Amino acid sequence: SCLGIVDPKTKEVWMIDATPDFPQQLNELTQNGKYRLRGIFLTHAHIGHYTGLIHLGREVMGAKEIPVYVMPRLKHFIESNGPWNQLISLKQIILNPLEDHGIVKLNDNLSVTPFTVPHRDEYSETVGFQVSGLTSKLIFIPDIDKWDKWDKNIREIIKDNDYILIDGTFFGQGEIPNRNMAEIPHPSIEESMDYFSVLSDEDKSKVHFIHLNHTNPALDSNTAQHKTVINSGFNISFMGQRFPL
Ligand SMILES: [Zn+2]
Numbered sequence: 001s002c003l004g005i006v007d008p009k010t011k012e013v014w015m016i017d018a019t020p021d022f023p024q025q026l027n028e029l030t031q032n033g034k035y036r037l038r039g040i041f042l043t044h045a046h047i048g049h050y051t052g053l054i055h056l057g058r059e060v061m062g063a064k065e066i067p068v069y070v071m072p073r074l075k076h077f078i079e080s081n082g083p084w085n086q087l088i089s090l091k092q093i094i095l096n097p098l099e100d101h102g103i104v105k106l107n108d109n110l111s112v113t114p115f116t117v118p119h120r121d122e123y124s125e126t127v128g129f130q131v132s133g134l135t136s137k138l139i140f141i142p143d144i145d146k147w148d149k150w151d152k153n154i155r156e157i158i159k160d161n162d163y164i165l166i167d168g169t170f171f172g173q174g175e176i177p178n179r180n181m182a183e184i185p186h187p188s189i190e191e192s193m194d195y196f197s198v199l200s201d202e203d204k205s206k207v208h209f210i211h212l213n214h215t216n217p218a219l220d221s222n223t224a225q226h227k228t229v230i231n232s233g234f235n236i237s238f239m240g241q242r243f244p245l
C-alpha cells in the first residue's frame with residue numbers, strides 16, 4: 001500500500017511509503033513528471049514499505065537529494081545498511097528525522113504528523129501518519145498489531161478525523177493455512193468491524209480498509225466478505241482512490 005499527497009495549486013507531490021511499484025506510482029502521481037516529487041515519508045522497515053527506494057539509485061531516475069522522512073530507528077537502519085546507505089552517499093536521498101507527534105509542514109496548505117503504533121519492530125519502529133489539509137484530516141495506518149495494544153483509542157481517532165485508512169491485511173482467523181496467525185498479528189477486518197460497531201453511521205463511513213493481503217477474500221468485490229464490509233457501513237479502498245483535503 002502507498003499513499004500520495006498532491007497539491008494541485010503548487011504542483012508538488014509527496015509519497016507515503018516506497019513500495020516495489022514505486023516507479024509506476026510516481027509516474028501516475030506526478031502525471032509523468034508535470035508535478036514535482038518533494039519528499040517521501042516512510043512508516044517502517046518491512047519490505048513492502050521502503051524497498052522502492054532502490055529505484056532512486058537508478059541513473060534513469062535522476063533522483064537528486066530527495067528528502068526521505070524517517071523516525072530514529074529507521075534512520076539508523078538506512079544509514080547502516082547497504083544498498084540503502086549508498087543512496088545517501090551518492091546524495092540521491094537526504095534523510096530528514098521525524099519525531100513522534102512532531103508536525104511537518106509541507107507548505108501553506110498541507111502538513112504531516114507521524115505517531116508510533118505497535119507492530120513487529122525488528123528493524124525499525126512503526127508509525128502511522130495524519131495528513132492535514134485546509135479542510136480535512138486523513139489517518140494512514142497500514143500496519144498495526146492489535147487495536148488494544150495501542151495506547152491510543154482508534155474509535156476516538158475516527159471521530160476526530162475525516163478519512164481513516166487502516167490495516168485490513170486479513171479478513172479473519174485461519175486465513176493463512178499452516179501458519180500461526182498469532183506470529184503475524186493484525187486486527188482482522190472482522191475484529192475491526194466488531195470494535196467499530198458502536199460508532200455512528202457517519203463515523204463508520206470514514207473507515208477505508210487498506211493493505212489487503214492476497215489471501216483476503218474482501219479484495220474481490222464479488223465475495224460475501226466484501227459485501228459484508230460494505231453493508232456494515234465501511235469501505236474497501238481501491239487503487240487510484242482520491243481523498244480531497
Ligand atoms: Zn509491517
Ligand SMILES: [Zn+2]
Pocket residue numbers: 046048049142143211
Ligand atoms: Zn505492511
